[in-house]
Amino acid sequence: MTRSKKLKRNILYVQLYYFFRSFIFAYVIERLFWRSRGISIAETVYIEIIYGATIILMEIPTGVLADRFSRKNVILIGSILTLIGATLILNAYGFLAFVGLIIVSGISGALTSGSVTALMYDSLKELGETMSFEKYLSRIKAIRYGSGLVAAMIGAYAASRVSLILPYQMSVLSCLMMVLFNALLLEPKKSTSEDVSSVKVIVNTARQVISKNYYIQYIFITGGAIGAAVIYIEEFWQNYMDGIHVAIVYFGIISGLMSMVVLIASSRTTKIIAYLRNRTRKRAFYTTMMMFSAVCYFSLFFIRHPLGLILMLIPIYIQAVLDTIILGDLHHIVESEYRATMESVYSMFTSLMSVLIGLLFAFASKASGVFFGYLFIGCMMFLMVMLKSIYFRKKILSE
Numbered sequence: 001m002t003r004s005k006k007l008k009r010n011i012l013y014v015q016l017y018y019f020f021r022s023f024i025f026a027y028v029i030e031r032l033f034w035r036s037r038g039i040s041i042a043e044t045v046y047i048e049i050i051y052g053a054t055i056i057l058m059e060i061p062t063g064v065l066a067d068r069f070s071r072k073n074v075i076l077i078g079s080i081l082t083l084i085g086a087t088l089i090l091n092a093y094g095f096l097a098f099v100g101l102i103i104v105s106g107i108s109g110a111l112t113s114g115s116v117t118a119l120m121y122d123s124l125k126e127l128g129e130t131m132s133f134e135k136y137l138s139r140i141k142a143i144r145y146g147s148g149l150v151a152a153m154i155g156a157y158a159a160s161r162v163s164l165i166l167p168y169q170m171s172v173l174s175c176l177m178m179v180l181f182n183a184l185l186l187e188p189k190k191s192t193s194e195d196v197s198s199v200k201v202i203v204n205t206a207r208q209v210i211s212k213n214y215y216i217q218y219i220f221i222t223g224g225a226i227g228a229a230v231i232y233i234e235e236f237w238q239n240y241m242d243g244i245h246v247a248i249v250y251f252g253i254i255s256g257l258m259s260m261v262v263l264i265a266s267s268r269t270t271k272i273i274a275y276l277r278n279r280t281r282k283r284a285f286y287t288t289m290m291m292f293s294a295v296c297y298f299s300l301f302f303i304r305h306p307l308g309l310i311l312m313l314i315p316i317y318i319q320a321v322l323d324t325i326i327l328g329d330l331h332h333i334v335e336s337e338y339r340a341t342m343e344s345v346y347s348m349f350t351s352l353m354s355v356l357i358g359l360l361f362a363f364a365s366k367a368s369g370v371f372f373g374y375l376f377i378g379c380m381m382f383l384m385v386m387l388k389s390i391y392f393r394k395k396i397l398s399e
Contacts, residue, residue, distance in 0.1 A: 063344025
């Protein structure tokens with residue numbers, strides 16, 4: 001088989017990896033399972049904060065490892081850790097056990113976060129098809145949420161008919177398939193500069209690019225805030241629905257609707273990118289979307305009804321669109337030798353935002369329930385829009 005065909009198979013294997021990464025039957029009842037193992041809402045938020053802190057500590061080192069040595073091996077190690085975590089959680093009870101598991105999950109997430117897309121981009125670069133990168137990102141997002149939709153329906157049914165642990169047992173097989181497809185990846189060729197660049201040079205170059213490029217700063221803040229806030233919909237919608245007495249059997253349908261929204265967003269992203277031809281339009285688009293998101297979080301406090309699901313779907317749609325646009329911008333702007341590092345820095349910044357939002361969310365939820373948590377997120381988003389507008393008012397986001 002020629003190298004060109006092997007590189008094309010890389011794209012296929014990455015898509016299959018993302019399919020099984022989302023084909024996890026346990027996600028739909030995760031919070032209820034955690035509660036059954038003695039984890040409260042406040043403890044859940046603390047665990048998520050520990051996860052975010054792990055990501056913050058590990059993102060840059062793992063990104064540099066991927067850029068400096070082998071992206072395939074870094075991805076493979078991350079997948080093996082995911083498989084180990086999926087196996088250990090079957091017998092985990094109590095706060096400390098879940099803290100240990102979330103640290104393993106954080107390390108795994110840091111290892112794969114920038115490495116997978118960097119490997120895909122460099123595979124496309126060697127094939128001379130980098131302009132297809134956003135198309136594949138949108139396709140991967142559709143694959144992820146399509147498989148997640150099916151898994152959620154099956155997982156919710158299995159949990160309601162048998163037990164909460166059955167979806168976790170079924171998910172181990174998906175984690176095993178992730179390891180298999182990652183093992184089949186081919187390492188793309190590295191450029192000469194990438195071979196000789198030291199770790200210090202990679203980190204310093206990435207830092208200089210961020211400090212001198214206001215547009216990268218802008219998308220970091222926008223994407224980080226929106227992405228971090230959406231985490232608290234994805235992680236706590238089950239608590240919200242349980243709080244308004246929605247039966248668990250409907251959780252699969254709710255999760256399926258969330259996946260459908262992302263699928264729709266993915267199908268529209270290419271057309272939206274074509275409309276946002278310059279950074280002035282993108283800047284206006286980002287600010288508008290951030291305001292819409294803030295309104296939705298704020299409203300979730302007042303609308304304690306199943307229709308509140310609509311207010312959750314809007315930020316999910318917005319984040320799905322912006323994530324593809326922002327990642328595309330990052331990969332087009334930066335050079336290959338620090339591409340994974342730059343995406344890791346972006347992921348680290350999002351995790352930092354998640355920790356800050358999580359502290360407020362935990363304080364509000366512990367005092368007055370999950371509804372107050374969303375009120376605090378809405379207020380924080382409004383504040384960030386105003387501060388961002390002031391900071392970037394006189395900055396030139398050059399083309």
